[in-house]
Amino acid sequence: MPRCAALVIRMPDENKGIMLRGHPMVFLVTCEDTKHTSMFDWTIPAGFVTGLHVHRVQETFYVLDGECVWHAGGKTIRATPGTFLFIPPGVPHNIANVSDKAARVLMTVSPPGHEHYFEALAKLAAQGAPDPAALADLRGRHDTDQISTLTM
DSSP states (O other): OOOOSOOOOOOTTOOOEEEETTEEEEEEEOTTTOSSOEEEEEEEOTTOBOOSEEESSEEEEEEEESOEEEEETTEEEEEOTTOEEEEOTTOOEEEEEOSSSOEEEEEEEESSOTHHHHHHHHHHHHTSSOOHHHHHHHHHHTTEEEOSOOBO
16 A cells, blocks of 8 residues: 555644644644645634634534534534534634633644644734734635634
């Protein structure tokens, strides 16, 4: 069988990723590792809402802890631990942590590279409320068309 990529192992004490609103987003697999997918362990702060958006990439989410609500493809999904979502390219969606505590999800994006969006978003968010023009530019560079407001 042909070897498609190198083995990737991330140990719990490795710190590859970013902080987004004071919570970690760990980069498990990135475009540096493979040409197939990126994978993140995302701790979503209470009250965080992405706003409705659409990508030209596919995403999956698996809820590990907490409670989130997705609006995707005209459906509302109240996601608790064990909930899995596959969002094909072009499907409008958002994610909201509706609880008063952080939630945790595993997220994949294919093809990889979306980690660069999160790196830039974390830098903007660290400066306070991001400038709408800077956010629009960032989204445009990373295949994200924002339909409704991003709430951080």
